[in-house]
Amino acid sequence: MRVLVTGAAGMLGSRLVKRLLEQGVGGRAVTAMDLFDAFPCAPPDAPSVEIRTFQGDIADAAISERLAASKPDFVFHLASIVSGEAETNFDLG
Template sequence: MHILVLGGAGMVGRKFIERLARDGGLGGKPVTRVTAQDVVPAAPPPAAPFDFETVVSDLSMEGEAEKLIATRPEVIIHLAAVVSGEAEADFDKGYRINLDGTRYLFEAIRRTEGYAPRLVFTSSVAVFGAPFHEKIEDEFFTTPLTSYGTQK
């Protein structure tokens, strides 16, 4: 199985890839290849039982999503983001990375005939705003209080 990790050089991306290297598989299937995409190079995990490739690119650039999915990875882990403090400080950057980059990815997948990867999109409790109930049900309104929450 080929896994594409967007934001693969970040903290969560690195830990996820290291875990894949330790486990050698995901969901009972062996991992044969991992592509780690980020705006900086991702370090290969030690003793990985799979082929590892790092791609330095910006997902929010038009056409980049198509390049990343051209090999049709079976699983895409979308961790690429500008986090809340930076998204608030640089409003345009937050929207470009968090919203436009994600939209480009979804559109590239949608336009690729016969391609339906498993996509894991990490998000944030910031989409809900406050106050929170003890349990957030499906009907809980999304009322973000920040631009980051809106972007996610």
């Protein structure tokens, strides 16, 4: 099963990635994982899982199309602008 996690470099995303690798989803093991963030993602050590990392702007249509092209079975969308940054840059938030 292929899983896509956006916001994978963040606190929640990195913890979710670890949990998915340990427990899978709905009793199914994760065999492939795409990790996306605006910042570099360090792939976890999981030799039996195909892990690809992507970096960029989630609002870029070309990036979104590339992420969707792998046809993930599950998408965990955690990419966001958190409150502190959104408050200082209202347009970005």
